[in-house]
Amino acid sequence: MDPKISYFQTFLHAAKTKSFSKAAKRLGVTQGTVSNHISVLEKFFDAQLFLRTPEGVDLTVEGTILLENAEKVLEFINNSKQQMKMLHENPEGIIRIAASTTPGEYLIPSIIKEYKKEYKDVNFEIQITDSEKCFKLLEERNVDIIAVGNIYDKNYDNIVIGKDRLVLVVPNDHSLAKKPIAKLSDVLKEDYVDREVGSGTREILIDALNKKGYSMMDLHTVMSLGSTSSIITAVSEGYGVSIISEIPAKKSAEAGFLKIVPIEDLDLTRYLYLVRGKRPKNPSAIKSFWDFVKGD
Known part of the structure; x- marks a missing residue:
């Protein structure tokens, strides 16, 4: 059985008070607990640490060695604990x-x-x-x-x-740009600019299509791009329509690059x-x- 840190603290109190009973009183434990801790330490080091005397206990030569080093070890542990506490309070x-x-x-x-x-x-x-x-x-x-x-x-x-929803984006001069809302059937007729496989946006669209009985195969995909910004560029230049996050879509619409058209019969809300x-x-x-x- 390997000793716990508390056993070394017990040892220090016994060594300094020269009494198991006084050490027990200071630590708020029984004298039997003190004896048990010392016994574990002696078995671990394979050495007798105390000599029993009529007045109490005295350290052996081995016990004196442990006293010198145990104080250093406990000091290192306490310093490490304080440094870790400071790191928690002031992370870096x-x-x-x-x-x-x-x-x-x-x-x-x-x-x-x-x-x-x-x-x-x-x-x-x-x-x-x-x-x-x-x-x-x-x-x-x-x-x-x-x-x-x-x-x-x-x-x-x-x-x-955050909470987000996906919206249909179309070129400014597109026929759908004049409509206040679009339907899924409108999207299925258009050239579609897709996100790459693995995109969270694409996965949300796949789930929404599946709930309607459709799949990505039902879209007329003309290209797949690796970022929202590249899709915005492709849509604004007339390569097709796409479904992207409303957050960047709004910024692009406000800048006049494209138009946003909500799809009324497709749930594209996500977190x-x-x-x-x-x-x-x-x-x-x-x-x-x-x-x-x-x-x-």
């Missing part, structure tokens, strides 16, 4: 985040900006990719946290950081999530960021 280092396009470009920057007002010593490394690759990076421990629009693996802790890895490399910083976003 790097948090690695992978994010899909919408949360990565439109939510995470503002969250980090607010967080760094309070935690100035924590920095961030952010990479933008699709939701599926984000989960792969998290599983391989190449990132600590991901921000995504679709949960591919429910075995990780997650919190909602955006922050997902935490199980064994982060910088747990203090990760916890502080997680609690900050969560509002704890």
